[in-house]
Amino acid sequence: MEFRPQRPARILSRTDAWISTLDHGLKTLAGVAPMARPAPEAPTPDAPLDESQRKLAASLMRVNHVGEVCAQALYRAQALTTRDDALRQHLEHAAQEEIDHLAWCADRLRALNDRPSLLNPLWYGGAFAIGSIAGLIGDKVSLGFVIETERQVEAHLASHLTRLPEGDRSSRAVVAQMKEEEARHAEEARELGGVELPAPVRGLMRLAAKVMTRTAHHL
Numbered sequence: 001m002e003f004r005p006q007r008p009a010r011i012l013s014r015t016d017a018w019i020s021t022l023d024h025g026l027k028t029l030a031g032v033a034p035m036a037r038p039a040p041e042a043p044t045p046d047a048p049l050d051e052s053q054r055k056l057a058a059s060l061m062r063v064n065h066v067g068e069v070c071a072q073a074l075y076r077a078q079a080l081t082t083r084d085d086a087l088r089q090h091l092e093h094a095a096q097e098e099i100d101h102l103a104w105c106a107d108r109l110r111a112l113n114d115r116p117s118l119l120n121p122l123w124y125g126g127a128f129a130i131g132s133i134a135g136l137i138g139d140k141v142s143l144g145f146v147i148e149t150e151r152q153v154e155a156h157l158a159s160h161l162t163r164l165p166e167g168d169r170s171s172r173a174v175v176a177q178m179k180e181e182e183a184r185h186a187e188e189a190r191e192l193g194g195v196e197l198p199a200p201v202r203g204l205m206r207l208a209a210k211v212m213t214r215t216a217h218h219l
Contacts, residue, residue: 029120029124040173041170042173046170047169049165053165054113056163057164057171060163061108061112061171062114062116062217063217064178065102065106065109066116066119066213069117069127070126071102072095072098072102072124072127073124073125073127073131074145074149075092075098076095077128077129077130078134079092082135082139087139087143090192108170117215117216123216126208130145140195143192144189144196145197146194149205150182150185156213157175157179160175161179
């Protein structure tokens with residue numbers, strides 16, 4: 001009888017995918033995920049911040065850090081559930097850019113003498129569940145979640161650019177670069193066939209994001 005190894009190979013590949021996803025998740029939560037690009041540089045040095053300005057900047061960057069933790073979970077879950085190899089590569093590439101964002105935000109928190117959200121495992125788990133469900137429904141819906149998520153994140157980052165202290169030029173440079181790349185991720189997802197999500201779903205996503213950002217501002 002002819003030996004056919006295809007089925008064991010697929011099982012091994014799936015196992016490897018789960019191990020890789022778990023590894024990425026642990027690195028994300030531990031704050032050791034490696035970045036591929038250095039943080040954007042401010043055009044001029046930061047100005048001294050008083051304590052209220054430091055606290056505000058740190059709170060906003062903690063919220064941004066939470067957003068990047070969720071982005072890692074979302075993209076990794078979607079990459080794990082899609083059966084389209086090309087789409088999987090695209091999602092993994094986008095996730096790598098989001099790792100850079102995650103590291104940039106973590107660096108800013110350290111520079112501002114503050115910490116990430118204490119609830120990051122909760123945020124990661126929730127986003128991973130949403131990404132998994134969207135991916136299992138289908139690639140077009142999964143990409144639709146990317147579009148809506150990135151649109152909301154882009155608007156959220158735009159609001160932070162109006163709230164960050166003028167003297168915290170390093171954080172402002174990071175947020176501006178992140179905003180530009182989130183907008184591109186949304187456009188790429190649309191070009192790949194992402195569908196517009198129903199209004200009630202978009203509303204629920206906005207509500208969940210509001211709860212998350214308000215909580216992460218303090219915790």
